[in-house]
Amino acid sequence: MTDSSNPNNAATPAALTGEALRAALAELIGISPSEIEDDANLIQLGLESLTMMRLVTKWRRAGLAVAFGELTGTPTFAAWNERITRELAKADA
Incomplete structure (x- = not known):
């Protein structure tokens, strides 16, 4: 079992685009990915500053x-x- 509040359990940066990023953030916040709209404020949804720093x-x-x-x-x-x-595009260039 993983601790979903641990940002180290989120997908690796190379996989963190599109729906993979949405799913990883939803897991960290503890909500469904469908609750994260494109323009939703992640802090207001519950993403904590310490998690963001990690x-x-x-x-x-x-x-x-x-x-x-x-x-x-x-x-x-x-x-x-x-x-x-x-950033990923720069790394691939």
């Missing part, structure tokens, strides 16, 4: 240049998905 650390270790302030500044699924997709 995600940033995990993603940075995987080579993604994401910043905590950037994610808290635009805490929507669509913004995060776009940002991570952009």
